[in-house]
Amino acid sequence: MAEDSDGFRQCIEREFPALTRRPYLDTACIGIASRRAIRAVSDFAHSVQHCPEVSGTAQHSRLNEDRASARPLAARLIGADLSDIALVESTTHGLTVAAQALPLQAGDEVLMCDLEFIQMGLIWRQLSHTGIKVRVIPSGAGAITADMIREHLGPRVRVLAISSVQWTNGFRADMATLSQLCRERGIWLVVDAAQHLGAWPFNVKETPVDVLACGGHKWLNSPFGTGILYLSPEIRGRLHRPIAGFFAAHPPGRTWGESFTQPDLLPLREYEFTDDALAWEIGGTGNYPGAVGLAASLSVVLELQPHRIARHINELTDHLIEGLDRLGVEVVSPRAAHHRSGIVTFSVGPGAPDNAVMKHLLQAGIAVGVRYIAGVGGVRVSCHAFNSAQDVEQLLGALDAWVGRRVPRRAAHPKPLRGAGRTAEIASQRTLIDALDDDLMGLVAARALVSRGIQRSRLEMRGARTDLTREREVVERFHDRLGPSGTRLALLLLHMSNGHT
Structure with a gap:
């Protein structure tokens, strides 16, 4: 131990x-990114300053592979299969995709409780024009139990939409019992896990749910605009499919890059789409840095x-x-x-x-x-x-x-309180300065690493180790933004990037 x-x-x-x-x-508002996630996104950003692959087509293919690296980690986190995971922008995006995909009809009812985050109600309310009704269960003392839900299960209830952990008071629902209840009644179980995953275990094999959505920017500590959407394999065949992009379809050739080189390729033709959850992604160029950051963040959660x-x-x-x-x-x-x-x-x-x-x-x-x-x-x-x-x-x-200090304070003592408040504020701001300094030092080290890689490439090409024209451009850019101090800073960075300390 x-x-x-x-x-x-x-x-x-x-x-x-x-x-x-x-x-x-x-963290319930927004998480703090790990050093690993920051480094992954930073490395990704540096890599796209130039095309490290032989062509743009190969580069785009590599970007898709980098983005896809988040899926197996997400699947491992919740005990799902790789094919069950789609990458979405946020919890809101995932829940919206699910609400539009479920095969609901006019008169069907969605059940939710009054503890839910605003977006849960907002999503289902916007489907009211289709005849779908939303029923809200009043919580008792900040709790929502299986017995309370059971009492409201009328014959038209088709969906139970619930947060596994509620956002204001942290109430964690008995998901095992709710899962069993929904399966017995043939009710779709849609779960908002934004306040759950990353802090608490959840296994969809042990606790079956139909849909689970979770943004990466809270307890998964990946505030880069990418989250996960789990769609159970038992329901995907019954879901409405979105109007997806071509990455959700099987290419006519071995790959899409290869397909683009075929003279007989036509824009209007019959396509076969994947049955995997990624068919519910946008199917086009995605949030690559977000997915790279999410993958790194998930690796930290899994390591812990x-x-x-x-x-x-x-x-x-x-x-x-x-x-x-x-x-x-x-x-x-x-x-x-x-x-x-x-x-x-x-x-x-x-x-x-x-x-x-x-x-x-x-x-x-x-x-x-x-x-x-x-x-x-x-x-x-x-x-x-x-x-x-x-x-x-x-x-x-x-x-x-x-x-x-809840007792009335005497007017004779305002200054010490103000002074104490200022001292605390200064301490807080110094903490922020320390964190920013850490970031700056990390960026300086990353810059030096990239610069030395360029220098090695130039030497391998039998060129000069440094490019004086390029260095002059760097100095001028720093001078334009920061003045004379920028010039000194640029010269120092160039000195360090050339292997000096």
């Missing part, structure tokens, strides 16, 4: 170095292992809830272990009081948020793999200070 724990910590320290200096507890991440999160949320209880603060999130997630929400009073606490914590350099839906919510704290017990202690300490 010690080696297991050591490996977990080493991976976190290696991939998220900046977060060792700042309590970032807002979802069950170890969940165990670590459990320890942090236990510690946080105990601390909130000591402070006499209301815990809005569920306490039962089987309904807990990485989100712990607390409240000192709806509206202005909760927002005041959030502002206080932000000024102390602790990133949190405030979220409400249907009257449920408060100050939302997200505990993820890269967080530590020290992060939780820092939050509890700042909250303790706020609770202690």
